[in-house]
Amino acid sequence: xxxxxxxxxxxxxxxxxxxxxxxxxxxxxxxxxxxxxxxxxxxxxxxxxxxxxxxxxxxxxxxxxxxxxxxxxxxxxxxxxxxxxxxxxxxxxxxxxxxxxxxxxxxxxxxxxxxxxxxxxxxxxxxxxxxxxxxxxxxxxxxxxxxxxxxxxxxxxxxxxxxxxxxxxxxxxxxxxxxxxxxxxxxxxxxxxxxxxxxxxxxxxxxxxxxxxxxxxxxxxxxxxxxxxxxxxxxxxxxxxxxxxxxxxxxxxxxxxxxxxxxxxxxxxxxxxxxxxxxxxxxxxxxxxxxxxxxxxxxxxxxxxxxxxxxxxxxxxxxxxxxxxxxxxxxxxxxxxxxxxxxxxxxxxxxxxxxxxxxxxxxxxxxxxxxxxxxxxxxxxxxxxxxxxxxxxxxxxxxxxxxxxxxxxxxxxxxxxxxxxxxxxxxxxxxxxxxxxxxxxxxxxxxxxxxxxxxxxxxxxxxxxxxxxxxxxxxxxxxxxxxxxxxxxxxxx
Numbered sequence: 001x002x003x004x005x006x007x008x009x010x011x012x013x014x015x016x017x018x019x020x021x022x023x024x025x026x027x028x029x030x031x032x033x034x035x036x037x038x039x040x041x042x043x044x045x046x047x048x049x050x051x052x053x054x055x056x057x058x059x060x061x062x063x064x065x066x067x068x069x070x071x072x073x074x075x076x077x078x079x080x081x082x083x084x085x086x087x088x089x090x091x092x093x094x095x096x097x098x099x100x101x102x103x104x105x106x107x108x109x110x111x112x113x114x115x116x117x118x119x120x121x122x123x124x125x126x127x128x129x130x131x132x133x134x135x136x137x138x139x140x141x142x143x144x145x146x147x148x149x150x151x152x153x154x155x156x157x158x159x160x161x162x163x164x165x166x167x168x169x170x171x172x173x174x175x176x177x178x179x180x181x182x183x184x185x186x187x188x189x190x191x192x193x194x195x196x197x198x199x200x201x202x203x204x205x206x207x208x209x210x211x212x213x214x215x216x217x218x219x220x221x222x223x224x225x226x227x228x229x230x231x232x233x234x235x236x237x238x239x240x241x242x243x244x245x246x247x248x249x250x251x252x253x254x255x256x257x258x259x260x261x262x263x264x265x266x267x268x269x270x271x272x273x274x275x276x277x278x279x280x281x282x283x284x285x286x287x288x289x290x291x292x293x294x295x296x297x298x299x300x301x302x303x304x305x306x307x308x309x310x311x312x313x314x315x316x317x318x319x320x321x322x323x324x325x326x327x328x329x330x331x332x333x334x335x336x337x338x339x340x341x342x343x344x345x346x347x348x349x350x351x352x353x354x355x356x357x358x359x360x361x362x363x364x365x366x367x368x369x370x371x372x373x374x375x376x377x378x379x380x381x382x383x384x385x386x387x388x389x390x391x392x393x394x395x396x397x398x399x400x401x402x403x404x405x406x407x408x409x410x411x412x413x414x415x416x417x418x419x420x421x422x423x424x425x426x427x428x429x430x431x432x433x434x435x436x437x438x439x440x441x442x443x444x445x446x447x448x449x450x451x452x453x454x455x456x457x458x459x460x461x462x463x464x465x466x467x468x469x470x471x472x473x474x475x476x477x478x479x480x481x482x483x484x485x486x487x488x489x490x491x492x493x
Contacts, residue, residue, distance in 0.1 A: 015039060015051070015131070018378030021060075024090040025110070026117035032060045033090070033116060037377045039131070040166050040173075042153075050153060052166050053131035055084060055373070057121040058174070067119040067180040067489050069212075070167055072126065074187025076159065077392035079130040079385070080123035081365045083186055083214075087472040087481070088121055090114040091372065093364055098466075099335060099473035101361055108368050113475075113482040118489050119182060124166060127153035128392040130369075131383050154392050155399035156409050160195055164204035180492050181208045184485075187438060187469065190216020194411035197418025197425065209492050210426040212485060215438045215469050219410045222442050225315050230278040233313055234270045235442040237300065240319055241266035242433050243336030244301030249323060251298040263433065266299055267441060278312055316436045335468025336434040362387050412446055420456050427460045428488050430481060432471030440464055461488070 017038030024031045036058065039051040059066065071083045085092050091108035095101060115121060125132040134151050152158050171177050183200075185193035190213045200206040217223055222231050244250040245262045253262050277284055277292040290308055297307040300314070302322050307314065314322075320331045321342070328345045332338040366387050373379040398409045419425055429447070431440030444462060452460075463484055465477040472478040 014380075015383065016380040018373070018380070020377050022090075024114065024116055025112075026114065027112075029117060031116050034058045034060060035377060037373055037379050040169050042127070042162055042165055044152065048135055050127045050134045050162070051132065052127060052162065053125045054166070054170070055080075055123045055377075056170070056174070057089065057116055059116055059120055065178050065180065067182060067209075067492075068122065068176055069115065069119045069182040069184055069489070070122045070124060070163075070170075071184045072124045072163065072186075072189045072192060074185070074189040074191070074217075075129070075388065075393050076126065076154070076188045076396045077129060077389035078187070078189075079125045079369075079387050081130070081369050081385075081387055082470060083184065084121075084123040085365060085368050085372075086470055087478060088115045088184070088485075089123070090116055091368075093361065093368060093473075095473045095475070097475050098337065099468070099470070099477075100338065101364070107371065111478075113479040115482060115485060118486045120179075122170060124163065126159060126392075127151065127162060128389045129386050131373075131379075131381060131385055133383065151392070151395065154395050155397040157399045160192060160199060161203070163192065163196065164199060164206065167206060168204060180489070181206060182210045182212065182489060183208055184212035184214060185216070186214035188217060190214055190438070191218065191409070191411050194218055194415040194418075196414075197422070197427070198414040200418070201422055208422070208425065210428070210488050212488070213427065213429045213443075215431055215435055215471075216429070216443060217438050218412055218415070218443065218446050221410070225313070227313065230275055231442075231445075233278055234275050235439045235445065236314070236316070236319075236436060237270040237274060237296065238263050238266035238441045239336070239433065239436050239439040240300035240314065243319075243331060243436070244299070244323060246337050246434065247301065247324065247331070247339075249301030251301065252295070259433070267444075269295070269299065270441070271445075274312065281311075319436065332468065333436050334470065335432065336436055337466075337468065412450060416450055416452060419459065420452070425459065426488055426491065428463065428484060429460065430463045430465065430471075430484070432467040432469060432477075433464050434467060435469040435471070437469055 019034060019036040021032065021034050024033055036056045039053050041048050042050045042052055071080055071088060073080050073082050085108065090111055092111040094109045127134060128151060134153065153162055183193055183196060193211045193213045194216060197211055200208045221229065222235055224232060226232065241250060242259060242263055245253060245259060248255045250262060273292045274296055277289050293308045293312050294304045296312055297304040306322060316333055320333055323331050324339055328342045329339040330342045366385060369385050419427060429443050431443060433440060447460065447462065465471040465480060467474040467477050472481055
């Protein structure tokens with residue numbers, strides 16, 4: 001086990017990794033697993049620059065070619081704690097069947113749908129998240145380190161490079177170069193996964209068998225509220241319709257109508273009349289526009305006057321506040337099946353549209369990681385585990401663009417190049433149908449627009465689950481997702 005000898009400028013503490021051996025159950029099978037938590041040094045210009053923290057679950061198996069999956073979350077600025085303790089790991093937070101936090105529940109419970117039955121797991125914390133930290137710069141006086149003003153890893157290109165560097169070093173340290181490799185990324189981690197589809201081979205000399213793209217954002221231009229673009233509004237409308245139907249507020253369909261039928265109708269409307277009205281603006285007759293926007297209002301459960309006055313452009317916050325306004329409740333942005341009381345129903349701003357599904361559980365995730373890493377694995381550090389680093393999120397840069405006028409970071413070109421050139425790579429793209437932050441229809445639309453050859457498209461599987469951004473908090477959906485990942489990985493055996 002390696003140790004990071006450099007001292008952290010804030011704590012002056014020496015960080016020491018830990019490990020332990022556990023027996024986890026997967027159905028009737030007993031999986032004797034070594035769990036390792038440690039730091040991996042990263043370099044810039046051959047000089048140590050940062051220490052990336054990870055937790056690896058390595059099943060003791062006679063096979064030297066057991067699959068291994070590297071997992072990372074998003075933000076940017078999010079740690080891997082969500083995938084580790086919410087989805088793929090053998091221990092998870094306690095939720096009810098539909099992903100709601102169980103009041104008063106603390107600690108971790110067994111996850112019957114963990115992935116260790118078919119792959120080893122490595123959870124990566126990006127620099128500035130978890131226990132991953134930038135090393136201090138050295139001054140002329142070697143005993144007085146000074147913190148760097150800007151974190152070079154808080155940038156698109158350098159962040160991707162850090163993942164590739166980490167994976168190569170991990171495979172070397174643990175002698176796993178012959179293992180089938182897989183990569184799973186959630187949210188901004190999904191953007192990372194799409195970009196890495198090309199970079200794994202081109203930049204890092206890694207042969208990756210498959211990638212799992214979870215609730216991704218692909219094109220950042222699709223995430224902005226713009227009067228002059230239409231794609232973001234088209235992407236959102238089917239999700240809004242699904243949420244409205246979930247709450248029995250979709251006036252166009254009876255409450256008993258299958259959700260699939262509702263979503264299909266919403267998708268077709270979104271790419272036809274709705275898109276036409278958005279593009280045409282005042283070039284379309286007022287009566288026709290009002291007809292289309294009234295239909296949209298009935299579909300997504302809002303007041304027609306509000307939709308008409310908004311000219312069909314309904315932001316995430318507006319939808320969250322307006323759908324259940326009469327009940328003084330706000331639907332959750334990350335999981336629209338959930339809602340919470342509106343403390344300020346008289347206010348018109350969107351600050352009350354709290355991201356309940358994500359932020360209300362932050363402290364529970366932090367408590368879980370502290371208990372697991374320190375008590376169970378023996379990690380010794382005075383560092384604070386950073387579940388979500390908002391400073392990193394705000395400071396994130398696009399270090400690939402020459403001109404500031406073109407700062408949007410996009411992933412589809414790299415994804416298309418990667419899956420086309422790597423003729424063995426398979427892809428699983430997954431979403432929760434009630435997620436307004438990264439709507440499923442954005443992925444569906446982009447994949448259909450990507451001009452991929454049929455033989456390439458056949459290697460890409462799309463799955464839509466109930467739930468929201470973190471749909472895996474729903475017990476049944478986590479089980480279904482696990483089986484879909486298993487099918488992907490075992491297709492290479």
